[in-house]
Amino acid sequence: MTTAEATTNAFGLTETHLEIREHARGVARKFVAPRAHDIDEAGEFPDDIRRIFMEQGLFGLPYDEEHGGTGTGTLALIIAIEEIAKVCATSALLLAVQELGSLPIKFAATDEQKSHWLPRLASGESLAAYGLTEPESGSDSAGMRTTAVLKDGEWVLNGGKRFIxxxxxADVYTIFAKTDLEAGHAGISAFIVPADAPGFSIGKFEKKMGIKGSTTGELFFDDCRIPAENILGEPGTGFTLAMKVLDHSRPGVAAQGLGIAGGAIEYSGKYLLEREQFGKPIAYQQGLQWMLADMETRTVAARELLYRAAWMIDAGGVSRETLTKYSAMAKLACTDAAMAITTDAVQLLGGYGYIQEYPVERMMRDA
Ligand SMILES: Cc1cc2nc3c(=O)[nH]c(=O)nc-3n(C[C@H](O)[C@H](O)[C@H](O)COP(=O)(O)OP(=O)(O)OC[C@H]3O[C@@H](n4cnc5c(N)ncnc54)[C@H](O)[C@@H]3O)c2cc1C
Structure with missing residues (x-):
């Protein structure tokens, strides 16, 4: 057992977790790494990688066996996202957003809706999205303007979402809308909107600094009609559901950050051994060794927090406040680590760090 395995096993990772890590690492190196540069350069959604994840069973990790998943839980998903993000943040986001878009259905859909959607999402045949943000409502969800009104046995949605x-x-969107304009947070409800719902359309796509193969776009609802049973839970419970989903899905985004950091350490560590200046590999310069040591220490510390948060989700029984705190702290630690470590990695490569032929500048933009 390597030191790294001994460290992570302090969490009591099971044989299944370790096997999933090996499997995801293999998929990342064999299929994803060779595509990462082109995905970034083309800025196109990598449907080929989605199909590989389907074949390799990666989408099913967080879903119950009853719904076509492997029943392996959140920590298993986190481990897989981390491995994929080491080589390609866009591809890792496929797994993280599938979970984000699915959780409202998992938590609040009827048994019929769950049986319809979850097996397709667990296989990766269908993709999910989560629509909360609007042009006038980012951090302040209560300011949303999209409305949903029950008319003749159907919900009719009007408005729009941004940055989705x-x-x-996606084949299915979980959408938050106001069913009571006067009630603030308590006036928000959640809905399942299939991509082919009448009155639903896609607007412009954003051009981004990084994670360029992942689409980020606008959604429009113009008298968009969905069946009455597509409401998730009771009217007015949407904000509570949205926050519960974020508590459970922040670890996925954290894992993406952690993987980016890990990938930057792996690449720059190898580079230091290969690049020679002053007649020897620059890895022999103690100042650079200190940088690498700090990068690794920060990543391991962030991983401890992240695995703890994921473990809390899988174990259950922790209070909502504790989970909110740990999932937010894990996201903060991992994504801040990603920024700091990729910046250091660019530095460690000298001028080459700034050149697109080397992956660390992409990792810095993705972070
Ligand atoms: C690539 C990308 C993908 C995304 N994917 C999704 C998605 O799938 N689904 C979705 O619903 N949304 C998505 N978002 C939207 C994202 O969740 C929002 O950008 C985020 O909630 C912040 O909202 P905002 O951008 O409007 O910033 P604002 O709310 O306008 O905030 C601007 C600044 O003010 C700060 N600020 C705001 N309020 C306070 C306060 N009370 N106290 C102190 N500081 C404050 C913020 O921290 C920020 O620094 C995505 C965004 C991006 C960039």
Whole structure:
């Protein structure tokens, strides 16, 4: 057992977790790494990688066996996202956003809706998206303007969403809208909107600094009609559901950050051994060794927090406040680590760090 395995096993990772890590690492190196540069350069959604994840069973990790998943839980998903993000943040986001868009259905859909959607999402045949943000409502969800009104046995949605990951490629959108304009947070409800719902359309796609193969776009609802049973839970419970989903899905985004950091350490560590200046590999310069040591220490510390948060989700029984705190701290630690470590990695490569032929500048933009 390597030191790294001994460290992570302090969490009591099971044989299944370790096997999933090996499997995801293999998929990442064999299929994803060779595509990462082109995905970034083309800025196109990598449907080929989605199909590989389907074949390799990666989408099913967080879903119950009853719904076509492997029943392996959140920590298993986190481990897989981390491995994929080491080589390609866009591809890792496929797994993280599938979970984000699915959780409202898992938590609040009827048994019929669950049986319809979850097996397709667990296989990867269908993709999900989560629509909360609007032009006038970012951090302040209560300011949303999209409305939903029950008319003749159908919900009729009007308004729009912005910055929605998987826009245009998702088959199902979990959408938050106001069913009571006067009630603030308590006036928000959640809905399942299939991509082919009448009155639903996709607007413009954003051009981004990084994670360029992932779509980020606008959604429009113009008298968009969905069946009455597509409401998730009771009217007015949408904000509570949205926050519960974020508590459970922040670890996925954290894992993406952690993987980016890990990938930057792996690449720059190898580079230091290969690049020679002053007649020897620059890895022999103690100042650079200190940088690498700090990068690794920060990543391991962030991983401890992240695995703890994921473990809390899988174990259950922790209070909502504790989970909110740990999932937010894990996301903060991992994504801040990603920024700091990719910046250091660019530095470690000298001028080459700034050149697109080397992956660390992409990792810095993705972070
Ligand atoms: C690539 C990408 C993908 C995304 N994917 C999705 C998605 O799939 N689904 C979805 O619903 N949304 C998505 N979003 C939207 C994202 O969740 C919002 O950008 C985020 O909630 C912040 O909202 P905002 O951009 O309007 O910033 P604002 O709310 O306008 O905030 C601007 C600044 O003010 C700060 N600020 C705001 N309020 C306070 C406060 N009370 N106290 C102190 N500081 C404050 C913020 O921290 C920020 O620094 C995505 C965004 C991006 C960029």
């Amino acid at each position: 990951t998987n826009a245009g490629v």
